[in-house]
Structures are given as structure tokens and as C-alpha cells.
Amino acid sequence: MDAMKTKSSYICSECGYKSPKWMGKCPGCGSWNTMQETLETPDAASRTKSIASPLQAAMRRGARQMRDIKPGYEKRQSTGLKELDRVLGGGMVQGSLILVGGDPGIGKSTLLLQICRSGVTNGKILYVSGEESEGQIKIRAERLGIDNPDLYLLSENDVETALSAIQDIKPEMVIIDSIQTMHIDAIASASGSVPQVREATNAFMRLAKGMGIVVFIVGHVTKDGALAGPRVLEHMVDCVLYFEGERQTSFRLLRSVKNRFGSTNEIGVFDMTEKGLIEVENPSMLLLEGRNENISGNSVVCAIEGSRGVMAEIQALVTPTGFGNPRRMSAGIDLNRVILLIAVLEKRAHMNLSNSDVYINVAGGLRIDERAVDLGICAAIASGQSDAVIPPDMIFIGEVGLGGELRAVSQLEKRIGEAAKLGFSSAIVPKRSLKKIKVPDGFAAYGADTIDDVMRLIKRK
Ligand code: TYD
Numbered sequence: 397m398d399a400m401k402t403k404s405s406y407i408c409s410e411c412g413y414k415s416p417k418w419m420g421k422c423p424g425c426g427s428w429n430t431m432q433e434t435l436e437t438p439d440a441a442s443r444t445k446s447i448a449s450p451l452q453a454a455m456r457r458g459a460r461q462m463r464d465i466k467p468g469y470e471k472r473q474s475t476g477l478k479e480l481d482r483v484l485g486g487g488m489v490q491g492s493l494i495l496v497g498g499d500p501g502i503g504k505s506t507l508l509l510q511i512c513r514s515g516v517t518n519g520k521i522l523y524v525s526g527e528e529s530e531g532q533i534k535i536r537a538e539r540l541g542i543d544n545p546d547l548y549l550l551s552e553n554d555v556e557t558a559l560s561a562i563q564d565i566k567p568e569m570v571i572i573d574s575i576q577t578m579h580i581d582a583i584a585s586a587s588g589s590v591p592q593v594r595e596a597t598n599a600f601m602r603l604a605k606g607m608g609i610v611v612f613i614v615g616h617v618t619k620d621g622a623l624a625g626p627r628v629l630e631h632m633v634d635c636v637l638y639f640e641g642e643r644q645t646s647f648r649l650l651r652s653v654k655n656r657f658g659s660t661n662e663i664g665v666f667d668m669t670e671k672g673l674i675e676v677e678n679p680s681m682l683l684l685e686g687r688n689e690n691i692s693g694n695s696v697v698c699a700i701e702g703s704r705g706v707m708a709e710i711q712a713l714v715t716p717t718g719f720g721n722p723r724r725m726s727a728g729i730d731l732n733r734v735i736l737l738i739a740v741l742e743k744r745a746h747m748n749l750s751n752s753d754v755y756i757n758v759a760g761g762l763r764i765d766e767r768a769v770d771l772g773i774c775a776a777i778a779s780g781q782s783d784a785v786i787p788p789d790m791i792f793i794g795e796v797g798l799g800g801e802l803r804a805v806s807q808l809e810k811r812i813g814e815a816a817k818l819g820f821s822s823a824i825v826p827k828r829s830l831k832k833i834k835v836p837d838g839f840a841a842y843g844a845d846t847i848d849d850v851m852r853l854i855k856r857k
């Protein structure tokens with residue numbers, strides 16, 4: 397009858413929750429004012445379903461005995477970038493959909509263009525960009541040293557055109573840059589909205605699974621750190637990688653937050669240069685580069701990122717408060733943790749910081765979210781306050797409790813090993829952990845029970 401009759405529904409832009417009527421608070425994720433009206437024509441809905449329908453039909457099969465099923469998942473291909481392979485759990489898995497998220501300008505397009513080198517796949521590669529013209533991509537690719545006769549470029553926003561290009565070219569790997577610029581005509585709402593992003597991803601997923609190809613999807617992240625449009629995407633795809641780093645520094649981290657084919661523990665480290673992204677095999681060296689050893693307020697810690705120990709410098713600037721309440725600011729460390737540690741220092745180590753502003757920074761742009769660096773933060777603040785320089789070859793490892801006690805941390809031996817490798821020769825660690833570990837020759841590990849002990853130890857050195 398009336399195929400033109402439009403129906404509207406409300407979809408949460410945060411989590412994709414769908415409701416027939418407007419609500420102030422999303423019942424799905426509890427966010428306020430995120431329910432947005434979307435128009436759906438019944439006609440449009442059925443046309444969406446028809447996308448890639450032959451493939452869908454091919455996949456609509458009954459249950460089979462497990463032993464008859466060939467997973468095909470053991471086939472992994474290297475991306476040519478060791479750091480990326482590591483995060484993917486050893487390479488790309490055939491037929492997988494990989495979402496690469498990150499802030500605009502962080503380097504997602506650069507990373508994915510860099511894996512388009514010759515020899516990465518046996519077959520063709522298709523790079524679909526909704527953001528740049530083919531010419532622009534070519535210039536960038538050439539600058540990155542990519543000269544691959546099997547690389548096809550397509551500047552396109554329309555999902556159906558992109559899908560038919562994939563069916564024509566039959567590539568082994570497809571890159572969609574970015575999902576927010578892709579548009580399905582049959583859906584009324586704008587590009588980047590939840591229904592668009594979800595249906596476009598769905599269409600690419602069916603194709604990836606049906607043809608057994610690897611599809612990378614770029615997704616921009618909103619200011620509050622969520623993939624725009626997108627927890628809906630996170631559960632659809634096989635892997636979700638986040639590319640992060642400070643725009644001002646060249647340090648970039650690739651983290652996996654979901655991986656159906658590997659662990660989510662690993663991180664990849666890159667350095668953004670004018671020649672593109674360079675893999676960093678030894679992040680500690682990069683992070684400690686340019687360290688001034690003779691300044692008070694600096695301490696060195698070792699965090700564990702993935703399976704690696706990563707050394708970083710914690711900087712504390714402690715200055716007299718000019719007026720009003722003392723300020724506390726932090727970059728790279730959770731501010732609440734810093735405030736808590738300042739309180740512990742005041743109460744348990746009898747430091748007076750109530751008239752001092754404290755600014756904390758992790759040099760190099762690394763974000764550390766690990767309790768094992770507590771002691772390093774405390775040491776940096778103490779050094780900044782007293783103007784006593786910490787011995788340059790010393791590192792600090794330990795969680796600090798509210799009672800001022802030093803608590804054991806995991807993988808102490810690995811952390812000390814990393815420090816020794818980089819030429820450090822002493823560490824202050826929780827006394828209790830000291831018995832259980834082997835310390836390299838020539839390395840001195842001092843055990844301490846409380847934060848107060850540590851302050852005395854530093855003063856003696
Ligand atoms: P880009 O990959 O376009 O970011 P995204 O796709 O995540 O939005 O990277 C953009 C930034 O990277 C840009 O500001 C310039 C910088 N860049 C380099 O420093 N070196 C390079 O070789 C390239 C290609 C980009």
C-alpha cells in the first residue's frame with residue numbers, strides 16, 4: 397500500500413539503543429539527551445537489507461558437525477609492520493573485520509596506507525577513502541614510499557558503489573577510510589549517524605566474511621573518547637584497535653581493546669616522522685631521550701605495557717601557591733591518583749604541600765595507568781619540593797597504599813631487567829618483593845617498607 401509512509405524512531409548516539417518514542421535518558425547506557433530521531437521508510441529498510449544479499453544467502457546455512465568445519469582462521473598474514481602484527485595477535489586473520497579508532501589527525505590513514513606495500517598480500521588491495529581524492533592519496537602514498545601495482549584507490553562515499561568495486565576488483569584486503577564518511581542512500585539519516593555507521597559496517601562485514609578478505613575500517617573518535625556512533629560497532633567487528641598519542645608529540649601507541657583472535661594485552665609503538673610511522677622496538681629509549689639528569693623533580697619508572705617493560709620519566713614541578721587553593725595538574729597520569737598520592741605524602745611522609753602547586757607530566761606523551769608508578773610519582777614530587785636531584789641511574793617501582801606502605805607489584809624482575817638493559821644501576825622497590833626476585837649483576841635493588849623509608853633513602857643517596 398503506501399510504501400512512502402515514513403516511520404520515525406529514536407536511536408541513542410552513544411550506544412545505539414532504539415526506541416519508538418523520545419526519551420531524555422537512554423535506557424541502554426544511561427546517557428542524557430542522546431536519543432536522536434531517525435526517519436525510516438519501510439521501503440528504505442528493505443532496500444538496506446538487500447545489500448550484499450547474495451552473500452548473505454550464502455551464509456544462511458544450517459548447523460554443521462564441528463569436525464566438518466574448516467575455520468580458515470589459522471591463516472595469518474603479516475602486515476609487514478611488526479608492531480601492528482603484535483597487536484593483532486600475530487598478523488591479520490583471513491575474513492576478519494578490524495576497526496582502527498583514534499582522534500582525527502593521529503595517523504590512522506597513514507598507518508593503513510603504510511601496510512599497502514607490495515607483497516603484503518598475494519592479491520590486490522583496495523583503499524576506499526571518503527575523505528580524500530585519489531590524487532591526494534597517491535601523493536601521500538608516494539611520500540610514504542608505497543609503490544604497489546596491486547594497490548587500487550577509490551574516492552567514494554557511497555557504500556553500494558564501494559561494495560560493487562570490491563566485488564569487481566576482488567581484493568584480498570580492503571581499507572575503508574573512514575566509516576563516518578560512508579553513506580547508504582536507502583537510509584534517511586546523515587553520514588556518521590548510528591544507523592548509517594551500523595548498516596555500512598554490517599554490509600562490509602558480510603562481504604568480508606563471505607569473500608574471506610581482510611577489511612580495515614577507520615573510525616574517528618569523539619571528544620569524550622568513544623568511537624563516534626559506536627559501541628554498536630565494537631561488538632560487530634572482530635578486532636578493535638585504538639591509535640592514541642598526544643598530537644604535540646610524535647609518540648603513538650596502538651592498543652587492542654578487543655580481539656577475537658588474540659590477546660588484548662599487546663601494544664604497538666610508533667614514532668610519527670616526516671617519512672610516516674616508524675616502528676619503535678625499544679620504546680624506553682625513545683621516551684627517555686633528551687632527559688635532563690640534573691634537574692630536581694624528575695624520576696624514572698618502569699611500567700608494563702603489553703608484554704614489554706616501558707621506562708618513562710615522571711616530571712613534577714612544585715611551586716609556591718600564589719593565591720587561593722593550591723593547583724594540581726597532571727598529564728599522562730590520572731589526576732585523582734596524583735591528588736591521592738599528595739595526600740599520602742602529607743600525612744605519612746610529613747611533607748607540607750598545602751601551599752604548593754603541583755604539576756605532573758609523563759615526558760614523551762605516554763599515558764600510564766598503573767599503580768606500580770605510584771612510588772615514582774611520590775619521588776618526583778618529593779624531589780621537586782626539596783630541590784634535591786634524584787640520582788640519574790635510579791628507578792622507582794612500587795604501589796603506594798593509603799597508609800604510606802609500599803605494596804608489591806607484578807613483574808618486578810622484568811621491570812628491573814629493562815632498567816638494567818638501559819644502563820640504570822639501582823632501584824627502590826617494595827622490600828617484600830625483593831626476596832622473590834633475581835637482580836642482574838651490578839644492579840642494586842633497595843627494599844623499603846614505607847614511603848617515609850623511601851624519602852630517607854633518597855636523601856642518603
Ligand atoms: P593521518 O594519517 O591523516 O591521520 P588520521 O587519518 O588519523 O586523521 O595523519 C595526519 C597527521 O600526520 C598530519 O597532521 C600530518 C602527520 N603526518 C606526518 O607527520 N608524516 C607523514 O608522513 C604523514 C603522512 C602524516
Ligand code: MG
Nearest residue numbers: 504505527573
Ligand atoms: Mg585519515
